[in-house]
Amino acid sequence: MESSELTVKRRKSKFGKYLTMLFIFIILGLGIYIYWNYFYTYSSGNRFGLLQKFSHKGNIFKTYEGEMILSSVRGYNNVPIASEKFFFSVQEKNVADQLMNMQGRYVTVHYLEKNGTLPWRGETKYIVDSVKEQ
Template sequence: MKRPVTIISIVLILLIAGFIYYRYFFVFGEGVKAGELNYIVKKGYIFKTNEGRLIQTGIRSGANQGSISSNEFMFSITDQRIANQLETSGGKLVQLHYKEYIGTLPWRGVSNFVVDSVLSVADNTTALPGSGVIR
């Protein structure tokens, strides 16, 4: 009688641990976004996190009237060093590498997209390396 309860308990614990890992720690996707850095702000009630917004260039709504196409990329930053670097880059063209998670954690930020590195920062009058965007 004691053995089935132990096996069921272990299986249940493993399933819960697997679900938590998949939901909050599994990197669902990663990539690079380029555009003009709109703002970086530190906010939160208990966990103060760095949040930012990037305005992507070249994205327009489709041919359908009334369709909505967002050219804003909302992201969170967990590394204070990266946040400090971006705070001085407001209004400049930046390329950011990010990781996408399925769920959010309060100490990681409010966005599913977490920036883990800054690839390049350029003035608006120059081109971003490798982006083909000249302003």
């Protein structure tokens, strides 16, 4: 009788250890996933171009969103022939205020590229953290 009770206790303790380890692995995996997708900086760099649009928008979370025209090939009289757009978000109000005053001008921005977006951080993976007028 005593040996069967001991066997049941061992099974319960093994099952409890298994559940605890499973819970730890799930929490650890979830933490790594969240960090990798939303907080890890995939790349950083600078972009130069014409600041075409900058706004403060959103329904629940108001974020600063911007759009630059990056001209890669210039033609006669320095007119851009081939260009692409660079969409970005801004978290810091002082950087946003600087960008609001620089619309229509050529600027260089420093950005951090994340793997994913968060609603309160902005619509894009590119987060601008500083700006210089050219």
